[in-house]
Amino acid sequence: MSKLQRSFYARDTLDVARALLGKYLVRMQDGVPLVCRMTETEGYVGRMDKACHAYGYKRTRRTETLFAPPGTAYIYLIYGMYDCLNFVTEPEGEPCAVLIRALEARYNGDLIARNRYGVPMADMNAYQRRNFLNGPGKLCKGLALTRAQNGLDLTGDELFVVERLEDLGLPPHPADNEPLAIQAGKRIGIDYAGEAADFLWRYWL
DNA sequence: TTCAGGATGTACT
DNA sequence: GTACATCCTGAAC
Helix, strand or coil: CCECCHHHHCCCHHHHHHHHCCCEEEEEECCEEEEEEEEEEEEEECCCCCCCCCHHHCCCCCHHHHHCCCCEEEEEEECCCEEEEEEECCCCCCCEEEEEEEEEEEECHHHHHHHHHCCCHHHCCHHHHHCCCCCHHHHHHHCCCCHHHCCCECCCCCEEEECCHHHHCCCCCHHHCCCCCCEEECCCCCHHHHHHHHCCCEEEC
């Protein structure tokens, strides 16, 4: 199995944010892999980005994970109710990360649906299907990720990324054959961040 | 389909 | 005390 190694994450944050699109996130839950295709990301760059929790290298208990080695999971609580999953990027000491904003289920979707709604995929209604994993809080719920997983090493066996489903011994998904068409736009929910609110650091397929 | 409003608790000032 | 990298519900159209 060829999971992405630390060198993949130890580069420019925006390059990583784009490179993650179309790749597959694997979350091991009770020894079973939950597999999703990543379809939307955002970059956060602490050294000059007011929207980043560690803007200006601000070091607090919460932001400590952003200073960990690249390829570390940064998971924090937002609005008192929801968790957000990020991947730490750039050389260690640069507090940067990529927020995972949307996924599409590819394997063991029924387990993900149970995490999210308590029912298998077949029992999801149209509204639930449309809003399955299309938001950072939603996808954490579906993959059973909380602050308990903050600091996880993405080169380990519990949470990692692969380039192709074949790397997991799974057949390719018919919907994933087309060449990637990457779009860029403003990031979501950071109106407070001054000029940084206008950076086109959100990417999606 | 769109919109307003509320839930909820931690981090930081 | 204030803000927050969000989501869901219910009402109106």
